[in-house]
Amino acid sequence: MRHSGPVQIPDGYADLFDDSVTGFLVVATMRGPDQPSVAPVWFVADDLGLLFTSDDDSVKARNVRRQPHVAGVVLAEGEHARYVSVRGRVEEVVATGEDVVAVYRRIVRRYEQRDPTDPEPVGTAFFRLVPERMIGYDYRDYEA
Numbered sequence: 001m002r003h004s005g006p007v008q009i010p011d012g013y014a015d016l017f018d019d020s021v022t023g024f025l026v027v028a029t030m031r032g033p034d035q036p037s038v039a040p041v042w043f044v045a046d047d048l049g050l051l052f053t054s055d056d057d058s059v060k061a062r063n064v065r066r067q068p069h070v071a072g073v074v075l076a077e078g079e080h081a082r083y084v085s086v087r088g089r090v091e092e093v094v095a096t097g098e099d100v101v102a103v104y105r106r107i108v109r110r111y112e113q114r115d116p117t118d119p120e121p122v123g124t125a126f127f128r129l130v131p132e133r134m135i136g137y138d139y140r141d142y143e144a
Helices: 059-066 100-112
Strands: 023-032 035-041 043-045 050-055 069-076 082-092 124-138
Touching (some): 023 043, 035 059, 050 059, 050 100, 100 124
Antiparallel strands (some): 023 069, 043 050, 082 124
């Protein structure tokens, strides 16, 4: 995803996806017809998309397994006027043979600035949001 593949991070927004910035993916899923659900998640980016975790039996995990098309925004902590809108499809990472322990360690390092002490994330589901469209927005100049 970092400027390879069909969808690229919009120019001027790569910092929001960097592990050195505390950013969030606010993901919108569907619980059912006419029942959207929105939640912020910790994430890291790789060449294929945005990796995030969830409790294996959470509403979010059930939602994306049933309906993998989602939308969301990526924004830095404390910064609401500059963000990237993302639309795409979520896939469960277990099916790809991804090293989920490495992904888990990277997420914990990004958000807690430490190495996790638990050997592996039991009861955690791993997902990748594969972007189909990304658009950057910057409204900082409009703020009073």
